[in-house]
Amino acid sequence: MPVSKKTIVGLGSAVLMTSLTYGIGAAQAQEGQLRGNVRVVIGSTSTGGDTYQNSSIVVDQLSEKLDINMKVDAVGASSAFRTLDRDARGNTLMIFHDQAYLGHLYGVEGYADIFEKYTIGPTVAINPGNAYLVPMDSPYETLDDIIAAVGEGETVRVAIQPGGVSEIGFSALKNAIAIEHPGQEDNLVAVNTGSQSDKNQLLFDDQVDLINGSVQANEQYTRLPEEDQKAMRFVWLTARQETIQQAPEEGLGQTTREQLLQHVEPNVHVTMGDDETFTFDKEFFFLYNKDMDPGIVEQIDEALAEIFEEGEIQEAQKSAFFIPNFRPSGEASEYLEEKRSRYAEIIENIQ
């Protein structure tokens, strides 16, 4: 096949162009790339909790892919934000979940508007486990019973940890009651407490009627015999139905996905008005210093995209009862901001 001059020129210039772009690309990448040791601070102080577990899965993969030293440090929210504030070089990254903006919505000290103050990085996973439970022998069979009871003037006490993820379901419930039974919402009372053990304890003591908990922490309690003082029942999982549908079929412990699905929408309906149902997925995402090189943002996005393409990470996440949920930085930022505005409305409504 004869090769025309034109083709050669065309090809040549194409090669030249490509190499040029690559060259520039490489130069830019050199500029805007992670280097040295990277520390990933998380918004939780617990190394036994979901934030640490999820972060270490992601960071392990990322550090292997990028071939740099990365380490997860459980410094807690306020320290994590402060450490991130001080480092624009990209040696400090942060992973946290919806608490990052919910804390600000609830006006908790130490929480700023993350969309203004930081660059939002990619989302990586969902913990679908946020749940509400009643004692096994509770008169309330479903969440609808509770909404109806409160609507009729009964007081229902709910144990939550104030100012964030644990409170958002409570706020939504209160909002739903305000919509369906206007004026009765104050019969739903928050009992502010701390750790999961404190919440459980209040339930054992009959100090509350409903607690916030999680599938992971409370599943075994739901399988205790009814006469056990500690026995509980799920009445509500706040996750979206499609989130739970992605969970492994065997579910968690001995509670199958099928059983879990009974406690999510549309079986459980917490209205937000206008036929909309409230759902809440606890999502984990990266946060970056605002002045960090955009090249690094891109680099991490690309690396994570490749990791999720390979598919190994999904296995690790699912076996730890996380739902894989990768969105690159820009998309994640838009999505989370939209998510925040929905919850902001709820919180405003009930104030």
Added chain:
Amino acid sequence: MESGLSDLLSVSIDFGTSHLFFPTLITWIMAVLFVLVVATQVVPFLAAVKRGERTLPIVGESMDGLRFFGTLALIATYFYLMTVVGDMFPYTGYGFLFVSIPFVFLMSLLYLHEWTSKALVIVTLNAFVAPSLAWLILAKLFQITLP
């Protein structure tokens, strides 16, 4: 009468200001105790000082000023420089390593009474070996984050 008592014992705490409840209580207890301590201990003590029977703490005592203030200055500089140097090599622990070596060396010299050549060799060796060992084992082997 009974209701009076239960009124007295009833406390209502507003969640929004609950962070001040206990600290206020403790501050008051502390203040009352402070007055008691001043009245029963400090006043008699000061009287004794005036009579010349006792001396004031710190100001009235002999002190190795060089070693005391030297220690304070060294520790403060040590902590400060650790951050500065550590910031140049993020999360490598070099800040700790590079600043600990001179710190250990200088503090040893400060406390060393007789500067014999043998003692100086040991001090120098120790200043290099101890921080390096700590850094190797903790930062490298156990991957503990160091400044």
Added chain:
Amino acid sequence: MEILSLLDVTFFLLTALGALVGIVFGAIPGMTATMAVAVCLPLTYALGLNHGLALLLGLYVGGISGGMVPAVLLNIPGTPSSITTTFDGYPMARRGEGERALKISVVASLVGGLISAAVLFLFAPLLADFSIKFSYIEKFLIILLALTVIASLSNNMLVGIFSGVIGIWLSLIGDYSISDGGNGKTRLMFDFMEPYLFEGFSLLPVLIGIFGISTILLEAEKGVKSDLTDERVKIGKGAGATFSLALFKGRLTNLVRSSFIGTFVGMLPGVGGSAASVLAYTQEKNLARDSSQMGKGAPQGLIASESANNALTGGALIPLLSLGIPGDSTTAVLIGAFTLQGIQVGPLFIPENAETWYVMMAALIFANFVMFFLMFYAIKYIAKVVMVPKHILFPIIVMMCVVGAYAINYGIMFDVWTLLIFGVLGYLIQKVGLEVAPLIIGFILGSQAEVYFVKSLESAGTLTIFFTKSPIAVVLWLLILASVVFSITMSLKNRAKHRQELLG
């Protein structure tokens, strides 16, 4: 049996290695058992659940025990739970009885560890059900009971209580933490401090600052004389410093009581580790026939403190394995080993994971024995630490305190500055005649006292709840009352004795 096949050579080696590394971590001032477990946690992923747990439980037992070494020899508690060990251990070391003090502590640790392991094995689910009878109110009363030690511990009761209250006050600085159910607002500080002090002062840096750095400052003030070293050389070969099991004669009640107290406190989630040894120490002080020497170098104080803090290990595992709730800070890290492997801990853990349960028990008991043999025979050499000249020892202590303080919250520089702040504060406190031990106990227990007190009132709305809540509350009140009455009579007796001496 299948379980036996799980107990392979690797299992025992890992447990022993864990105990050894744990002891080293515990023995370095500033490094703690919690840190040892946290640092090795990622390793367990590769090791698998059973082998991972073997390593971590070894670290846990070793770390808690290792804390006695600097407590006795250097007057710096190696872990927060060995604070009461310093009260009697250091005076003994000063008398040249360091080796003896350490051996007593090691034996007490072993007994405490084994008793608590037995309790864990036999009664875990039963005790878990009992522990949930303790609500905020009962937990507050337990803290209050532990706080009463301040009264009996101090030389001058008024000054001691004042110091204790200062300690409580200092512990309240920072936010009323949301994770404890507070409202997350800060108090007792100015706005400019907020970036540093939002979460308040951390316990460990405060502890090693007030014990370690202030000790160095006090020595520096005196010119770091080397002659003191000669005095300490006695430790290696001091006369009358021999150890024999006869020392435990008549101390059996103390040993067993303290072990049970340790197990019990460990089992109450949230009350925490340091309270265990403090409470055991209080009870020994109150109940012993002669406790006048406690705080001046009495073996019974060491026995109470060390058996209680090792008994904590088994105790803290009770709520972890039968409720899914960690009993102290180390088990809170340990829970990560289970979640990393996808194992749930909760009320059904033991019945559903019988194998893992037996493996854990085996590791716990084996770790206690390894700890005992390692420590008991190494003490002779460990005790020589005090013979290292101070100009070498002190800089290394400062350096290691820095590592410990920086690492405790996974890398916070302010924790390092806390060392200096409390080093200077500790120096001043001792200079003006305030008492360190009550202050630090107030600091350790203060923030828990707040949460339990405020939360109890928040839900009940009346102070009467503390008296009427439950029979347990009544019993606790009786104990508190007994403790207070006891310390008052003690102090009156001492005063009378003092007066007599002056007259006679």
